Amino acid sequence: MAFLVPSNVTPVAEFILLGFSDIPEMQNFLFATFLSFYLVTLVANSLLLITVSVDRSLHTPMYFFLGNLSFLEIVYTSNIVPRMLVGLISDDKSISFISCMVQFYFFGSLGGTECLLLSVMSFDHYIAICNPLHYANIMNDKMCFLLATGSWISGFLITLITLLLMTHLSFCGPNEINHFFCDFSPLLKLVCSDAYLFEKTSFILSSSLTLIPFIFTIISYAYILSAVLKQSSGIGSKRAISTCSSHLIVVTTFYGTLITMYVVPSAKHSIDTSKIFSIFYTIVTPMINPLIYSLRNREVREALRRLINTKHVF
Template identity: 45%
Template sequence: MQSRNVTLPKENKWKITEINLTVPVEFVLLGFSDVPKLHWFLFGIFLFIYVIILLGNGIIILITRIEPTLQTPIYFFIRNFSFLEICYVSVTLPRMLMDLCTLKGNISFYSCATQMCFFLILGTTECYLLAVMAYDRYVAICNPLHYSLVMSHKVCNQLVVGSWVIAILIQLGQTYQIMSLPFCKSNELNHFFCDIPPLLKVACGDIFVNEMVVYISTVFVVTMPFMLILVSYSRIITTILKLPSNKGRSKAFSTCSSHIIVVVLFYGSASITYLKPKSNEYEETDKLLSLFYTILTPMFNPLIYSLRNKDVTGALRKFFSRLFALRDN
């Protein structure tokens, strides 16, 4: 018997196959539809945040590229991390701004799959890159005499490329297994972008295996890099405490504090979202947490790396003084 698809009228937005499994032609992102009177206010706030993210991370990329004093491995990783942040937030925020502007959340099945795939790949790359940055700090503080040899330009490039390759391999498979599920409960996603938790909530049938795959993937994506960061910083703290002078200890701690803050912000909110049990009771909390690690963390990162880093603040002062001098001339 040949299988055939029958497309229902447009208003139904579903395809039904002969085995009675339904596949949505499109999803509806509910986003902030529960507060329609605030949509222009939210549009203004999120547009402002998006511009700040682009400018802040763009400036970090620029000064770590052109400033001679910042041509070290850690700033190479920070530059790559800032580029990732721009891509990461651009996967979700422009779409959310459009939905707030039009008051429509319709997104096609394949656009939803594409958005989720890029979001997961970029988020996973960030997780591994944060682990790489912790390893860089470990080598710099615990093995400073061999730092330039261990963290050579070739090794730094390999670590960044490796982070991307691991993320792509994991999340292409993850996206396929999620989007292959039958979605027969509803085509409405109580979220502002396509993500795994809201999609699992509208999937039907026995999805226990799929949920287990998500948890296992999360272990590789979140838990393993986080454990590597913990091991690196436990060795770093042990080494710092052995330093003879208070000045040396404070300087060593200051080089790591920015990275620790970013790790706590990003991993904390992302871990709660993906590792907690699925429940309809805390959907609004899930959306708030998602806002935190998809929008607020990328906005804070340039501030964290610049305000808490004397090398970056010094480079910024030089950059802007040169800029103003050129303008005056």
């Protein structure tokens, strides 16, 4: 892939990720904290993915999508956290231009895919609660595969457009990124060519991966809430509310921070605010997702217990 720059400027060969260098007294504490979060993320998501894969009682559409989400979280957080940890404990804060673009691409692709997967999961809940008699016919194996595959392909293709447009921008210095990874807004501040068309196009693309799925999810849960309130069975209602509330916690945390960062104009964010929001959707959410789904879901807890007792993990 060629990274095009005008002939009269010297292109940037590497960037410096400043991360949290403005608070040097906190480096060790942040390293220990983020390393702990990362390890919990890897273990929790891996355990949930294995459980969903090996326990036949969990071979249903809901857990199929949850398995996709757990795999995504492992890759998503691994794209960012290890490099950030290196920057916290060493003086090497540089990242090559190519590596920065690769990190940006996978961050955007996986983040977009997660938005779509969460929307698909809300659709699955909607069909299960609002149209239960036709659930098995609608959410068959083929449909589940198409929805999951479509989410992955769409996330990677739409972000690829943004990346290709970015390669036509000029980065000619300075090269310091005031962030802990190669994010959209900090990179855009280093562009020394006209980025107006790129910003507008990227806004439309990011909205298609965040705002539209979020609206679809909210509409789905509005119908779900209406259907649950009409149910006469108290047990059925409580179970539906428990399942959906877990998903809503994840959705609210993830979509809320992403929309604030990428749909609300970046001029409204301070550098510190941007970093805090970024911590939520790159580190905190991938960690709490499997914990929320496993701790609040009786079927997952029982499957985990069976898995540990039969020593599949060990």
